[in-house]
Amino acid sequence: MILQLWYSHMNRPPPALLKPRKTPQQTRSAVTIEAIHLATIQVLLSGGVGRLTTTRVAERAGVSVGTMYQYYPHKQALLFALVERQFHLIETAMQDAATQLMGGDLKTIAHGVAAAWLDAKMADMVASRAIYGIAAEFDLSELLSRAARCMTEVIDALLASACDAHIADRPSVAFMLAALLGGSVRVVMEAESSEENFARLRRELPQACHAYLMAASRGAVP
Template identity: 60%
Template sequence: MNRPAPSLLRPRKAPKQARSTATLEAIHTATIQVLLAEGVGRLTTARVAERAGVSIGTMYQYYPHKQALLFAMVERQLETVIGFMLTAAEQLRGQDVGTVAEGLALAWIDAKTPESEAFRALYGVVAEFDLAEGMGQALAQMTEVFSGLLAAAPDAHFADCEAVAFMLAVIIGGTVRMLLDTAASPDNLARLRQELPRACRAYVASAR
């Protein structure tokens, strides 16, 4: 599959005023609404512009085509999760390793499930883009944050704290995505919220 380089998909300009920021937010919200209502196959910049209440000219000031718009949405969702996790990490600092592991799992679930339909809609277009660099940076950032939390725990006794943090990030991220992508029923989401924190606590306990 020939996927466009991320550098070719960047927005044409960034918002500099409150009005521009509001316009961009309206475009992003409309994109999710069109995706959920009509699917990626029927999504066009014209449909999004109409739903957002902006002119097609305004749309093109930011996103010259559909691929650029979808790429921006995927990156935006990734940034949302990272920001949520950084906030949660500050609240967990100094807790024991079991509490940290459970708290990180719950935070990741909380970051994604309120907009689970939006995440599922975007998962369907992820394969169209080269996200290796961005995903790699996100994993590295989460590994660093998780490692710092685990190292600061009063009962931390890990031979390789970074390796444990890496696996914890992979376990949490991969499990949540698998469920949202394939079986995101209310019952399964409730089961995930109950069992994933327990699994993460058991993992860090066994790794000590």
């Protein structure tokens, strides 16, 4: 098993080879890309990654294979674009939520950040699970690092604006809160995926975030 995991990791294509050939510059092109992404998810759900081909995706999206190749030179680039898109949607959702939460108290910030995170991760559970299943095929270190920085910066800015707290080491607290959010959802999606556990996350995660921020505000977090 260890050798298989090592071999799989060594054969992951580097991100530089997964970039699209071009990015959409016009509304029509953006609509085409969205159709391709949606079709990719549908093909994944119907047959899994093993049966996914650019030809099948093109047929489902209603575009020519030539149009597909204008953007994605091969299947791996298409799948990576899907994963990258998911990261971008989540980052955007968190930034939008932070704009609404600025200046609130710690409870409002904790509950708002947790709710926004869960909403973003679970907006389309069927699609999220399909994308989650292919993520292991790629080297996502760059995307994960960017996402972690984004989350930490968003939370740090919120904590700086909090009307009822002063946290001495905001970057560390922001990092740990981001880890709490990401780790809890990862555990449920990877190992304990069920409606009951998702409902439990909805109830308990905001309270856990609030308790941590309150401890940090009182200086109980080193």
